[in-house]
Amino acid sequence: MKAAHVRPDYHLYEDLFQEGLILYAEMLEQLPSEKTRTEIDKLSFRKIIWQTLNRLHKEQLNCERNTDIEEAYDLGEIKDLDNLVILKGEIKEFSEIERLILLEHLIGNSTLRQLSAEYEIPRRSLTRTKHNLLEKLREILNR
Structure with missing residues (x-):
């Protein structure tokens, strides 16, 4: 989570952490067994980082849209x-x-x-x- 710059006090920290663990388990099952554990860990780490950053980006856009609607509604009347x-x-x-x-x-x-x-x-x-x-x-x- 540190690599994605997600602090423990972030409201989605636990969800992102759990998703990372699930993704890591999926990667262990999916990748061929002839790869070394170090290679699997590196690939898994990259995938977890990218998925976490993607989720954070979507959350930011969602919050921005919701804030626009809520705040503009208050002023729009x-x-x-x-x-x-x-x-x-x-x-x-x-x-x-x-x-x-x-x-x-x-x-x-x-x-x-x-x-x-x-x-x-x-x-x-x-x-x-x-x-x-x-x-x-x-x-x-x-x-």
């Missing part, structure tokens, strides 16, 4: 015209990246990955800015 006027005034004070995320990601349904590739901004930076933007919008709307 702007029923009051006053809130729209307030937002219109506040948008002028947003940074260029915040406006980009608001208009193209939250409203325009572009993914952060697409924005990252198109504008050459790290996806992690976009995710952090999006989180801060959503907090800022909540604060503005709750005034």
Whole structure:
């Protein structure tokens, strides 16, 4: 798990660990017996690492999608015209990246990955800015 950079306090640590053990057992059964134990261990280790990284990537994408939907839903119910006027005034004070995320990601349904590739901004930076933007919008709307 260390090689995949998964810490023991990660919420899926035990699941990933168990899947790794199961995969190792499957590899011991599947690989031909003429291979040495060292070769089998190396191949198994690589396969476990790749499967773990793949699962972590899928989990990250799933969390990102769910977060987008949940947080955008909270903000998407702007029923009051006053809130729209307030937002219109506040948008002028947003940074260029915040406006980009608001208009193209939250409203325009572009993914952060697409924005990252198109504008050459790290996806992690976009995710952090999006989180801060959503907090800022909540604060503005709750005034």
